[in-house]
Amino acid sequence: MNDGPTSGVATAPAGDSFCLFTLKQVSYQPASQPIKVSMKTLWSQRYALRTHRMQSSMVRELLKLIDRPGLISFAGGLPSPEVFPVEHFKEAAARVLSEHGAQALQYSATEGYPKLREMLARHMARYGIVVASENILVTQSSQQALDLIGKVFLNSGDRIAVERPTYLGALQAWNAYQAEYVGIAIDREGMKIEELETALRSGPKFLYALPNFQNPSGVTLSLRRRKRVVELADHYGVPIIEDDPYGQLRFSGEHLPPLAALDAGERRERAYSGNVIYISTFSKTLAPGLRLGWIVAPTEVLQRLVLAKQGTDLHTGTFVQMVAYEAARGGFLDQHVKRIRAVYRERRDAILDALRKYMPPGVSWTEPEGGLFIWAMLPDDFDSMTLLPDAIEHGVAFVPGAAFFDDGSGKNTMRLNFSYMPPDKIEEGIRRLAGVIARVSDNVLRLA
Numbered sequence: 001m002n003d004g005p006t007s008g009v010a011t012a013p014a015g016d017s018f019c020l021f022t023l024k025q026v027s028y029q030p031a032s033q034p035i036k037v038s039m040k041t042l043w044s045q046r047y048a049l050r051t052h053r054m055q056s057s058m059v060r061e062l063l064k065l066i067d068r069p070g071l072i073s074f075a076g077g078l079p080s081p082e083v084f085p086v087e088h089f090k091e092a093a094a095r096v097l098s099e100h101g102a103q104a105l106q107y108s109a110t111e112g113y114p115k116l117r118e119m120l121a122r123h124m125a126r127y128g129i130v131v132a133s134e135n136i137l138v139t140q141s142s143q144q145a146l147d148l149i150g151k152v153f154l155n156s157g158d159r160i161a162v163e164r165p166t167y168l169g170a171l172q173a174w175n176a177y178q179a180e181y182v183g184i185a186i187d188r189e190g191m192k193i194e195e196l197e198t199a200l201r202s203g204p205k206f207l208y209a210l211p212n213f214q215n216p217s218g219v220t221l222s223l224r225r226r227k228r229v230v231e232l233a234d235h236y237g238v239p240i241i242e243d244d245p246y247g248q249l250r251f252s253g254e255h256l257p258p259l260a261a262l263d264a265g266e267r268r269e270r271a272y273s274g275n276v277i278y279i280s281t282f283s284k285t286l287a288p289g290l291r292l293g294w295i296v297a298p299t300e301v302l303q304r305l306v307l308a309k310q311g312t313d314l315h316t317g318t319f320v321q322m323v324a325y326e327a328a329r330g331g332f333l334d335q336h337v338k339r340i341r342a343v344y345r346e347r348r349d350a351i352l353d354a355l356r357k358y359m360p361p362g363v364s365w366t367e368p369e370g371g372l373f374i375w376a377m378l379p380d381d382f383d384s385m386t387l388l389p390d391a392i393e394h395g396v397a398f399v400p401g402a403a404f405f406d407d408g409s410g411k412n413t414m415r416l417n418f419s420y421m422p423p424d425k426i427e428e429g430i431r432r433l434a435g436v437i438a439r440v441s442d443n444v445l446r447l448a
Ligand SMILES: Cc1ncc(COP(=O)(O)O)c(C=O)c1O
Pocket: 077, 140, 141, 142, 143, 144, 167, 169, 210, 215, 243, 244, 245, 280, 281, 282, 283, 288, 292, 293
């Protein structure tokens, strides 16, 4: 049947047994009796109401710039590509394909690859969260976890208590479910307890908390406040969504128990049945390109999340789950996290040194004990957004802080990522950024 190419007919190469028939190439021929198609579709009138607040994240827009030659980017929350264990993944992928190839390429259970779920349950236990693998749902990374939580819990107009500032991607996920927010200011110990109590009293659907090296501020919720958060959330009957991508990336200070562990510990029940839904990810410890994360939740919630996920993507890729399991097992994850911590500690120190060395008076910043971010605060009359074009012009990028506030405040703040650039670039980038800020300060002073 492969007689060589024929005009308008697709043919398979010789010997290709897959092609049992030739395909007619479908090319449009004007019909002898033309059909009428003159109306222009007004798509904008058809979009669901929930799309009205969907906006591209400023961070994702900025990420498009990082390939500009010479640009030093403190903008994205990108892990350092130098620490990606590429060779290790090559071997893991080859092993999966040679030993379990057909299974890896097949559809699989929505809940996730059983061996990966079991490994995650053991991993969680080490952080004090004692769960069965049945309490774990593997997700397309933690961003999907946030979306599924929105899908399961949020009606239009529901209020969520969030830290101010909070993770932009969560606002993006929940804006699509037409959520409203009640903000809780943070200081160097995390959420301010008085504001937390006011927010909880107003009856939000849930509290969204980022206790470890918060994105964007780098702030960690102190142990004293963690206990109060758990107690108060319980007292007011408000569940907690604990988002913890950075907990393993501590460079200094003491490890602090997750809210989920404090809450479940107090309940002393055998099954995981507490007030906290915990989310984490392999994005910052293995690689974000895997798009692999997980949710820990009481069984009845997990069942709802599973249904929500079925409608979204049926399940997270079998192959990627099996490769991640193969790559992480046998202690590799822990060893690798140790290596990452050493690299990021050096970069955190480099950015703190550079900030101290170059920043003009009036600028302050957080000193995180882990994670990927530093939060810089400029004098009150600054708008960091207006600095950005100038900064990019001078070869340095950051994220203006207002993007992380549910109410658009925080204009004088900026988020600086320190994991992506090597230490020498970090120093040069902060020197450039400080120059931009100093020039604007001079202008402000001159105009005053
Ligand atoms: C607090 C927080 N949650 C969730 C995410 C989403 O991460 P991923 O979807 O890669 O797991 C991020 C990413 O930076 C984050 O900082």
